[in-house]
Amino acid sequence: MPCASTDGARFFRSWLQDPLRVAAIAPSGAPLARLMTENIAAADVPVLELGPGTGVFTQALVDRGIGEENLTLVEFDDEFADLLRLRFPNATVVHGNATKLKGMQLFAGGQAGAVISGLGLLSMSPRAVMSILSGAFSYLRPSGTFYQFTYGPQCPIGASILDRLGLEAERVGGTWRNLPPAAVYRIRRRTPSTPSI
Template sequence: MNHRVAVRARHFSNKLKDEARFFRSWVENPLKTGAVSPSGPALSKLMAREAELDREGPVVELGPGTGVVTKALVARGINPARLVAVEYNPDFCVLLHRRFPDIHVVRGDAYALKTTLKDVAPGSLASMISSLPLFTRPPAERRALLRDALDLLQPGAPFIQFSYALVPPVPAISGEFTVERSPWVLMNLPPARVWIYRKA
């Protein structure tokens, strides 16, 4: 019983520390972090569920932060050796290395994706999962990021993005890419939804 209480206390303590890290990162640079706390478990699981496990090739996560979605991806059954995490914040990079020693952490700018992932061949990625705060960027930058991501993904492979907004971060462009939306994840604070993009 004491062991179980100790494990729960440690989990709660780690969660509080992650909240503090996220909040500090947001205060220091709100346009880079975009959220004051990590995604909740329900949202993280939904994002992980949209990743396509049957496809071969790397799975890239953009803006993993403290690793809540990373944890959901590993729990879903994705081999950590397949995961590539692109994180801008150096403190989060250190934390990700410690928590997930088998994943490949790349410190870089996701909005310069083809430079940050210069060794990734076009059309080779199985899925891409993004927790980037896209609405903090102008529409042209969002479209450029999505186009670069879809060029790196296999034909039909998903680019998975969450947001708190009623509208997609990047509207679909006929003949170029499509977008599907999930129901609202009401268990997340604030409620969020997941948008799935695919090259047309």
């Protein structure tokens, strides 16, 4: 089980080393983790998690009954990747950059039902965000969903990027019980409109 004080120190140290990459000074809290994972069910496995950090969202998924063996965690930070391997020994931990998802060949068979993203998209270039989303959706089955949180007042993925990728975003909730307060968005493929007769 993660230790909040030790994880906070790790997170803060990583943030000091590279604020734009880590994008937060503390791990996400339990209320945000519950909000991010509350719509994930056994039918959604396998689940892909991007930027899991110390594993707060990962633990919330496990607490919801998602087996570690159904989780693939992509983490860029060396220390966090090692920590995740210790905490979730049956999960697949990939030490890599989420902007290069398409070249990773993450799943031997089948497609993910959900992606959980702990990445700080607001601190990334539009090109990086496009690469992350297009890579993530290449692993999602047609009905799959991508969950992203933000500390900002609106969806962290701009309308032009959503349009270009044929996606739509919906705010599914927010919590003031996080430092800082956060909102969660669900991103899906747009359903083609049926022509009227």
